Amino acid sequence: MRNLFFIILSILCLSVHSQHLNLTNNAEISVITCGPGTELYTAFGHSAFRVRDTSLGLDRIYNYGTFDFDQPNFYGNFAKGNLLYFLNATETSRFLKVYYYEKRWVKGQVLDLIPTDTQKLYDYLENNTLPENREYLYDYFFNNCSTKLYDVVNEVLGDKLVKPELFANQNLTHRELMQQYLGDQPWGDFGIDLCLGSVIDRKATPYEYLFLPDNVLTYFNNLKIKENGSEKLIVKHTENILGAPKFKLNSGTQIFTPLLFFSIIGLIVLWTTLRNIKRKKRSRILDFSLFFITGVIGLVITLIWFATNHISAENNFNVLWAFAPNLFVSFYYLKKKLPTWVRKYSLIAFVLIILNLLLWILKVQVFSIAIIPILIFLGIRYFYLWKYTY
Numbered sequence: 001m002r003n004l005f006f007i008i009l010s011i012l013c014l015s016v017h018s019q020h021l022n023l024t025n026n027a028e029i030s031v032i033t034c035g036p037g038t039e040l041y042t043a044f045g046h047s048a049f050r051v052r053d054t055s056l057g058l059d060r061i062y063n064y065g066t067f068d069f070d071q072p073n074f075y076g077n078f079a080k081g082n083l084l085y086f087l088n089a090t091e092t093s094r095f096l097k098v099y100y101y102e103k104r105w106v107k108g109q110v111l112d113l114i115p116t117d118t119q120k121l122y123d124y125l126e127n128n129t130l131p132e133n134r135e136y137l138y139d140y141f142f143n144n145c146s147t148k149l150y151d152v153v154n155e156v157l158g159d160k161l162v163k164p165e166l167f168a169n170q171n172l173t174h175r176e177l178m179q180q181y182l183g184d185q186p187w188g189d190f191g192i193d194l195c196l197g198s199v200i201d202r203k204a205t206p207y208e209y210l211f212l213p214d215n216v217l218t219y220f221n222n223l224k225i226k227e228n229g230s231e232k233l234i235v236k237h238t239e240n241i242l243g244a245p246k247f248k249l250n251s252g253t254q255i256f257t258p259l260l261f262f263s264i265i266g267l268i269v270l271w272t273t274l275r276n277i278k279r280k281k282r283s284r285i286l287d288f289s290l291f292f293i294t295g296v297i298g299l300v301i302t303l304i305w306f307a308t309n310h311i312s313a314e315n316n317f318n319v320l321w322a323f324a325p326n327l328f329v330s331f332y333y334l335k336k337k338l339p340t341w342v343r344k345y346s347l348i349a350f351v352l353i354i355l356n357l358l359l360w361i362l363k364v365q366v367f368s369i370a371i372i373p374i375l376i377f378l379g380i381r382y383f384y385l386w387k388y389t390y
Helices: 002-012 074-080 092-101 115-128 147-160 174-179 186-195 207-211 213-222 258-279 284-306 326-334 340-361 371-387
Strands: 028-034 046-053 058-066 084-091 106-111 135-137 224-227 230-233 235-242
Touching: 028 115, 028 213, 028 235, 046 092, 046 115, 046 147, 046 213, 058 092, 084 092, 084 115, 092 235, 106 213, 115 147, 147 207, 147 213, 147 224, 174 186, 174 207, 186 258, 186 284, 207 213, 213 235, 258 284, 258 371, 284 326, 284 371, 326 340, 340 371
Parallel strands: none
Antiparallel strands: 028 046, 028 106, 046 058, 058 084, 084 135, 106 235, 224 230
16 A cells, blocks of 8 residues: 555656746646546545647646655754645646545536636746746645635635635634535544644634635635636636546445544453452553553654644644653553652642533533543543552
8 A cells, every 4th residue: 555655656756847938828727626536645635737739739727735755854944843745737638547446526626717718827837847936835724835825816716816705704713614524534633633722723714724726616616716807706617527426435434433443441440440449459550551542642742742843733622631741650650659749740740630611511622522532531630640559
């Protein structure tokens, strides 16, 4: 699977270098929308531009969603949130091979532009493919391959556009918008909820809806352009390039979900705690494991929040149950007799669990439903460690 992924990326990243062209009156520019796939990294779909001029034999995709593994310090920049994406020009036939192989639908919205505007938009894209212009700082929610399509059209034709009032009444957050596509990805959904903070729980602005390709398609269907004093829809017609049926999620197809997994862990913790109370003993391995694992998770979340430039990872209150200091305190729980301060620390950890629930109830941050059993079994264990280990 990994080799296939690299092959696909290689195909997408094959650049087409050509001299600047003066397009003919037959030239067309389309907004391309690609449907979601089955892998997590394809779950939200994709967007690009297509420039086609049959008179010149030109048919090219302009894709803002490419990146280079050979960039200096690629993995370090990725971890820090400083990943540079770039605009890449690719032959349409090569671009479509990936989506044909993955059985994903592809639609093209042909823009109804006069030849001079078509040329201006094409010139802008060609200029953006130059090495000195093609790179941009990628952000999944605010500056990605889908938002770029609107940005480019607005930059080139902004004074002629009549922008629709869309999405304003939906009142959805970024997290809610994402979850519409994650019905078949329960572990991916859990990971996203774990790593991203309360920043994505505020209501998205109408413009911010455009981080999703489906919303870009809807937006351009309603966008108008002024020509000779009158207004017309900017989309002339829509082509079903690959697979006309729209991708549908099959929610609930995975049985072994995070909720089930952590519920099983919770039952084990509860059973062990009841045995400990009955026998007046403490399972040191269990206590060490709970504190050590939550501490490691908390340390990672804290580093993503404070040591990177991932805007969407800020204010992540998962750090209340995944409390980083647990990592260091965990080793004390291997001792047969707990120091007094360690027992009191258990009370602090219990209070943080209550605070976590309060923030959820107040919708300061919406957490994954899979942490419900986590909060329950951690709360029970922490309370036991404080109350019953004197």
